[in-house]
Amino acid sequence: GAVVSQHPSRVICKSGTSVKIECRSLDFQATTMFWYRQFPKQSLMLMATSNEGSKATYEQGVEKDKFLINHASLTLSTLTVTSAHPEDSSFYICSGLVHGEQFFGPGTRLTVL
Amino acid sequence: GQNIDQPTEMTATEGAIVQINCTYQTSGFNGLFWYQQHAGEAPTFLSYNVLDGLEEKGRFSSFLSRSKGYSYLLLKELQMKDSASYLCAVREGSNYQLIWGAGTKLIIKP
DSSP states (O other), X not given: OOOEEEEOSEEEEOTTOOEXXXXXXXXXXXXXXXXXXXXXXXXXXXXXXXXXXXXXXXXXXXXXXXXXXXXXXTTEEEEEEOSOOGGGOEEEEEEEXXXXXXXXXXXXXXXXX | OOEEEOOSEEEEETTSOEEEEEXXXXXXXXXXXXXXXXXXXXXXXXXXXXXXXXEEETTEEEEEETTTTEEEEEEOSOOGGGOXXXXXXXXXXXXXXXXXXXXXXXXXXX
C-alpha cells in the first residue's frame, strides 16, 4: 500500500504557541489529503480536506484561522495549530487518497501545557 | 441524517471467532470500510465492500447488505494482537470523505 509519514510523532508545547505538523506521501502523489483529530476513546473527526494548489475545505465547527492548512505540493500537506490551548491537545492524523482509498499517516500526539 | 452504529466494546477468547456489527444510515452510499486501530496508532485498512456479499481476506471477512444498511467484520482464530479498536466507515459520495463510526474496542482474553 501507499506510505504516508507524519512529523513530528509527538509534540509538547506551551499554551499560546503555534505548532506545525507535516504530512508527506512517500511513494505516491496525493492531490487530496485529509486531516483528522481524535480525542481519547473517540472516533476520528474529519477536520478538513486539503487539495493541492487550492484552499482547504473545512468541516463545520473547525476554525480555519486557527488550523491553517497548506498543501503546496503533491507530496506535502501541513497543518499549523495557531495559538494552541490545552483543549487542542489531541491525536492528529492525516491521510492521503489513492484510487479512492485513504492511507493514513502514523499520527501526531499534541499536548498543550 | 448520517449515523453509523457499532458496539462500544466486545470481549472474546483467543482462538475463537468474533463478529463486529455495523449499521449505517447515510444519504448516499459508495462503499463501506473497516479499519483496525491499535491504541495510540493510526488506523490501518482491513477491508472494503461496495457490493452485497462476503469478502474474505485471510482470518478477516467482511459482509455487506446495502438494503439493510448493515455490515459485519468477522475475525477468526483470534490472536492476542487482534486486541484493538475496529472502525466502520462509510463513503457517501464521490468526494471520498468517510463518515466514521465510533469504533468497537475488542478485548481478547487468553
